[in-house]
Amino acid sequence: MAYRRLLLPLTGTAAGEAALATALDVARIWHAHLHCLHVRVDARDVAPLAGEGLSGAMIEEMMAATERESGERANRVRDLFDRFAATHGDLVLASDPNTAAKSQGVTISFETMAGREEDIVAQQSRLFDMAVVPHPEAGEDVSSSDALHAVLFDSGRPVLIAPRTPPATIGTRVAVAWNGSAESAAxxxxxxPWLHRAQAVRILCSDDYQRRGPGAEGIRAYLRWHGIEAELVPFKPATREVGAGLLGAARDFGADLMCQGAYSHSRLRQLILGGVTRHVLENADLPVLMCR
Structure with a gap:
């Protein structure tokens, strides 16, 4: 089992460029196809947002301005993709599986679609083995990242959150964040595939992190059935922030990938009270594979 088709929602931000580099590294590991998708704002979606009292001419001007800005951004993103592809000479442009199958290297493609980013990215992700998404921008409230949460909640696929700086390696030392939940099992x-390939696997668990469900020894036994030997190491949060303790334990292990379930508690509760998922999304400096 391996990842053959990866989706990267591509933006023109610095985090988007880092995610592109990370996604390419993942594609090289799995000899996968990387499809870059840019979602343009549809000017027709602007009209319902216009306030009452605006004339038809004002709404048309607003839509025209949105169309211009969206087009300029799409051109910048396409230029970024073209420069990146040109810089890496081993990449092959391909848009169908037959062309990709004949290639000896990693294949890559680009597509632009118009609409609501969160809807399109979540829906298109269902046709891929994994989505790679940029890390939330520094200072950005992660709860406002509609596209990221749409992929987590609505795609039915694993999501790899790329760090702000591309890592030197991915998946050689994998930390498994286990709390017994359905999300962590997913x-x-x-x-x-990562766990089979890893040189070392460590299960991270904590009484403060555990939910109703099997304990860490249970998942350790499950992995043995798959021929994967994992070390089990409890972690103790240094403060009340369990997410900080989890990331600290992953760093102590030298992990270059962590997998964990997302939002074992509701997103609303984590928005109000904070939570492990939110802390990891905002502060992780390593790639994190999440499922919901």
Whole structure:
């Protein structure tokens, strides 16, 4: 089992460029096809947002301005893609599986679609083995990242959150964040190709992190059925922030990939009270494979 088709929602931000580099590294590991998708704002979606009292001419001007800005951004993103592809001479442009199958290297493609980014990215992700998404921008409230949460909640696929700086390696030392939840079980299942390939696997668990469900010894036994030997190491949060303790334990292990379930508690509760998922999304400096 391996990842053959990766989706990268491509933006023109610095985090988007880092995610492009990370996604390419993942594609090289799995000899996969990387499809870059840019979603343009559809000017027709602007009209319903216009306030009352605006004339038809004002709404048309607003739509025209949106169309210009969207087109300029799409051109910048396409230029970024073209420069990146030209810089890496081993990449092959391909848009169909037959062309990709004949290629000896990694294949890559680009597509622009118009509409609501969160809807299109979540829907298109269902046709890929994994989505790679940029890390939230520094200072950005992660709860406002509609596209990221749409992929997590609505795609049915694992999501790899790329760090702000492309890592030197990915998946050689994998930390498994286990809390007994259905979400963490889904993350382990999605990460099995990585776990089989890893040089070392460590299960991270904590009484403060555990939910109702099997304990860490249970998932350790499950991995043994798959021929994967994993070390089990409890972690203790240094403060009340469990997410910080989890990331600290992953760093102590020298992990270059962590897999975990997302939002074992509701997103609303984490928005109000904070939570492990939110902390990891905002602060992780390593690639994180999440499932919901």
């Amino acid at each position: 993350a382990v299942a999605a990460a099995l």
